[in-house]
Amino acid sequence: MFHRISPPPASSLHFTKGxxxxxxxxxxxxxxxxxQAVSTHVHxxxxxxxxxxxxxxxxxxxxxxxxxxSREVIYNEVKTxxxxxNPTSSSSSSSGGTLVPFVxxxxxxxxxxxxxxxxxxxxxxxxxxxxxxxxxxxxxxxxTVADCSFPFLPLDINPPVFHVEQIPQRSVTEGKDLRHGLxxxxxxxxxxxxxxxxxxxxxxxxxxxxxxxxxFSSGLAGPSRDVSTFTxxxxxxxxxxxxxxxxxxxxxxAGSHETEFEIDxxxxxxxxxxxxxxxxxxxxxxxxxxxxxxxxxxxxxxIYTTNLFxxxxxxxxxxxxxxxxxxxxxxxxxxxxxxxxxxxxLKMAIPLRVSxxxxxxxxxPDEYLYDIPPAYNEDxxxxxxx
Numbered sequence: 001m002f003h004r005i006s007p008p009p010a011s012s013l014h015f016t017k018g019x020x021x022x023x024x025x026x027x028x029x030x031x032x033x034x035x036q037a038v039s040t041h042v043h044x045x046x047x048x049x050x051x052x053x054x055x056x057x058x059x060x061x062x063x064x065x066x067x068x069x070s071r072e073v074i075y076n077e078v079k080t081x082x083x084x085x086n087p088t089s090s091s092s093s094s095s096g097g098t099l100v101p102f103v104x105x106x107x108x109x110x111x112x113x114x115x116x117x118x119x120x121x122x123x124x125x126x127x128x129x130x131x132x133x134x135x136x137x138x139x140x141x142x143x144t145v146a147d148c149s150f151p152f153l154p155l156d157i158n159p160p161v162f163h164v165e166q167i168p169q170r171s172v173t174e175g176k177d178l179r180h181g182l183x184x185x186x187x188x189x190x191x192x193x194x195x196x197x198x199x200x201x202x203x204x205x206x207x208x209x210x211x212x213x214x215x216f217s218s219g220l221a222g223p224s225r226d227v228s229t230f231t232x233x234x235x236x237x238x239x240x241x242x243x244x245x246x247x248x249x250x251x252x253x254a255g256s257h258e259t260e261f262e263i264d265x266x267x268x269x270x271x272x273x274x275x276x277x278x279x280x281x282x283x284x285x286x287x288x289x290x291x292x293x294x295x296x297x298x299x300x301x302x303i304y305t306t307n308l309f310x311x312x313x314x315x316x317x318x319x320x321x322x323x324x325x326x327x328x329x330x331x332x333x334x335x336x337x338x339x340x341x342x343x344x345x346l347k348m349a350i351p352l353r354v355s356x357x358x359x360x361x362x363x364x365p366d367e368y369l370y371d372i373p374p375a376y377n378e379d380x381x382x383x384x385x386x
Contacts, residue, residue, distance in 0.1 A: 006143070010037035011045050011082075013133045013146035019312075019372050020152045021358045022112075026104040026131065032082050035096040037135075043084040044136040049104040049129075050076040051112055055325040056124035057257035068255030070325030074127075075112060077104060104131075113318045114356065115152045116329070117376045118250060123261050125252045125327050127320065130377065149375035153316070153356045158199055160359045164207055167196035174348045180218075180232045180341050187233040189215045189346050193335060195308070203316060203357030204368050207308040209244070209269060213337065217298040219290065230285045230298035233339045239278035239304045242271040243336040246314055247349075253326035266313060268333075270306040278306040308333075312372040316356045 015028035026049055037045075051074040060066035081100045106112065116127040130149035134142045161167065171194045180186035192212040201207060215233045236242060248263040270277030282302040289296040319328040335348040358364065 007040040008036070009135060009143075009145040010034075010040060010042045011133060011135060011145055013047075013131065013148060015131055015148050017148060017150045017375060019364070019369060020106075020129065020150055021364075022106045022155050023358075023360055024106075026106075026150075028102060028131070030081055030100045030102060030133065032098045032100060033096060034098060037082075038084060041137045041140075042135050043138055044080060044134075045082040045100075046078055046080050046134045046136070046142075047102050048076055048078045048132045048134065050132060052126075052128045052130075053113075053320055053322070053325065053327070054124060054126045054128070055252050055254040055327060057252060057254040057259050058122045059257060059259075061121070066257070068253070068257035070254045070322065072322045072324060074320070075107065075110060079104075112152065112154055113320055114154055114316055115149070115375060116315050116318075116327075117373075118252075118261060118263065119376075120261070123252060123259065125250055125261070126376065127327075128376065130375075147377050149377045151312075151372050151375050153203075153312070153358045155358050155360055156200075156202055156355045158202070158355060160362060161196075161198065161202070161205065164196050164198075164205065167198060169194050170197035172348065172350050174346065176344075176346050178233050178339055178341065178344045180344075186218045187216060189213065189233055189235075189337070189339065191335075191337065191346060191348065193348065193350065200317075200353045200355035201308065201310060202355045203310045203312060203314065204364065205309070205357055209306055209308050211242070211304040211335070211337075212301070213304070214299060214301045216288075219295055219297050221295045225287055227285050227298075230300070232341075233344070234285075235282055235300050235302045236304075236337065237280070237282055239271050239280045239306065241338055242304060243267070243334070244269040244271045244306065244308070245334045245336075246310065246352075246354075247332040247334050248314060249330050249332070251326070251328045251330075255324065258326070263315075268310055268314070269308050271304070277309075278304065280304050310354060310357075312368065314354060316354050 011032045053072045053074050055070045058067040113127050115129050118125045128149050129152040133146040135145050136142050171192050173192045175190040178187040195209045215235055217230055246268045250261045285298045285300045288299050317329050331352045331354045333350040333352050337346045
């Protein structure tokens with residue numbers, strides 16, 4: 001059996017894959033070898049900007065009844081950049097070649113989702129912004145010459161905050177009785193987390209966070225003032241022992257199959273590391289006498305401060321819904337303060353809404369661009385259907 005060998009493409013795409021926002025343009029050039037185009041019967045060259053949405057959920061590999069797939073085109077725009085024998089746009093020719101510039105503008109009347117990619121052997125959830133170059137030969141279907149994706153972030157849904165320290169504060173509290181040894185109530189810890197009362201937490205914005213933590217020992221019968229008797233629960237002496245991470249949860253559906261996934265939790269503050277963005281003020285233990293004046297208990301307080309910072313590695317919240325597929329991204333701020341003993345760590349989960357941090361007329365500093373995750377082409381498949 002003989003296989004027909006396709007001729008080499010007569011065109012090539014020149015395009016920079018940097019971050020795009022609604023305020024930017026999609027601009028590049030296409031090189032066309034006219035002699036080769038004529039000799040291989042290429043009569044049209046087209047360029048397309050597309051936004052595609054793709055999901056896959058597989059509950060059992062190899063069973064098509066347990067695997068769902070969906071693909072939708074959220075937006076696309078196609079331009080013809082060359083037709084035989086003359087290009088349709090201004091260009092400069094030499095030695096049988098031509099360079100044709102192209103430009104796309106993001107639509108004003110449509111809210112496009114951010115680029116996104118989550119991929120495992122059983123789950124694919126992808127929003128792809130890309131540029132695709134086509135050639136059409138007479139009596140042949142369109143052939144894809146190049147497909148280049150790029151990262152995209154939409155404009156933030158809220159106005160920018162220039163003085164976040166002046167925003168009114170909101171606080172969330174949590175408390176827990178702690179067990180030490182065989183006793184169930186050998187101490188207690190209470191924590192209050194305070195941060196600016198923002199509707200959303202934007203990417204690329206430093207947000208101050210403080211923790212006010214107070215611990216209490218179990219009651220002691222005698223009027224002890226010996227601080228050495230206070231051994232539990234002692235507060236962390238350093239912010240390096242505290243964890244403050246962002247949890248990103250996705251709910252995805254492909255056809256009739258639906259599941260959840262979690263993106264790796266990332267440390268988003270100076271806690272957990274020896275870092276200049278965190279500080280700790282821990283008081284000496286204080287004796288609190290009982291009302292009868294006979295016994296009492298020890299108490300200790302601490303204030304830990306840091307700055308919450310979300311880079312482009314954290315996707316903003318968004319939701320896409322079609323009959324064939326669905327994807328939503330939500331976030332929680334996860335706090336963990338360690339205490340000795342099994343199950344004694346204090347944990348707190350705070351729902352957050354994360355926004356893009358992209359504002360019209362305010363350019364993003366170059367240093368933030370280095371942490372943008374790579375773009376993935378639409379056809380780089382994830383889950384397996386073996």
